[in-house]
Amino acid sequence: MSHSCKHKYKIVIFFQSLPSIKSIDNARCLLLLGDSVTTDHISPAGSIARNSPAARYLAARGLTPREFNSYGSRRGNDAVMSRGTFANIRIVNKMSPTVGPRTTHHPSGDVMDIFDAADRYAAENVPLIAVVGKDYGSGSSRDWAAKGPYLLGIKAVIAESFERIHRSNLVGMGIIPLQFMGENAETLGLTGSERFTINVPENVAPGEVIDVQVDTGKSFQVKVRFDTEVDLTYFRNGGILNYMIRKML
Secondary structure, three states: OOHHHHHHHHHHHHHHOOOOOOOEEEEEEEEEEOOOOEHHHHOOOOEOOOOOHHHHHHHOOOOOHHHOOEOHHHOOOHHHHHHOOOOOOOOOEOOOOOOOOEEEOOOOOOEEEHHHHHHHHHHOOOOEEEEOOOOEOEOOOOOHHHHHHHHHOEEEEEEOOEOHHHHHHHHHOOOEEEEEOOOOHHHHOOOOOOEEEEOOOOOOOOOOEEEEEEOOOOEEEEEEOOOOHHHHHHHHOOOHHHHHHHHHO
16 A cells, blocks of 8 residues: 555545544643633734744744745645734733733743743643633634634633623634633632643533532532534544545545
8 A cells, every 4th residue: 555545545534434522631721811811812913923922933944034925825834824823912810920822831930922822831731721701703714713823722711791692603613601600810819820620521511510520629610502413523533534534534
C-alpha cells in the first residue's frame, strides 16, 4: 500500500468511529471576562499590531511590517487568525493587570499575550476554558469568533448567558456552552487561577445540569446549553465539520 493510500485509510478509520464524550479534567481558565463581550472582541479584525503574536509569526517568515496587512486579508490563514483571537485592544480580561489581549499563565504567574499563554498550556497538555458574564458573543455573527477559541484549545465556555447564534456556533466547533445557575464568577469568588473539572456524562442530554468542581474545594452547577438533539449530535461528532465528513463517508 502506498504512503498516500495508508494516509487516506487512517483518515477514513478516524471518521468511522464516534469519539466518546469525556469530562474536562483539571482545566485552566484562559480568560475571565465580564458582560457584553461581543464577537468584535473575540474575532480577529482590523490591522495586525506590530507587537502582536500574529506580527511575530509573519516577521519570522520574512515579512516586513508594511506587508502584515489586516486580519481580514488573512482570514484563510488559521495560524494568523488564531493568534488574532481575543486580540482586541479594548478587551478587559480580569486575569490581566492591563486592558488588552493579555492574560496570566498559571501556576507560573507570567503575564503574556493570550495566544502565547494558550500555546504554553497546549505544550503542557492542559485543557482550557473561558469564564464570562452576560450576553457572551453579542453583536454580528462572525465565524472566527468560534473558530478562534477552538484553535486556542478552549473546550468549554461558562457564561451567565449567551447570544443565540454564537452559542450555536460554539457547538458547531465542538465547544461546550455552559450556563451558570444564578451564580457567576464574582459570587463564586473565582479569580481564574483555579483548576476546573467539568463532569460531562457520556449520555449527556440537552439542558442537563452538571457539576463543575474547583481545586479550591468549591463546586457549582451549570446547565449544558445543548438546546436540541441536533446540537448534541454535532458535539458528539466533535463539531459540524466532522459530522458532515462522517455523513459523507
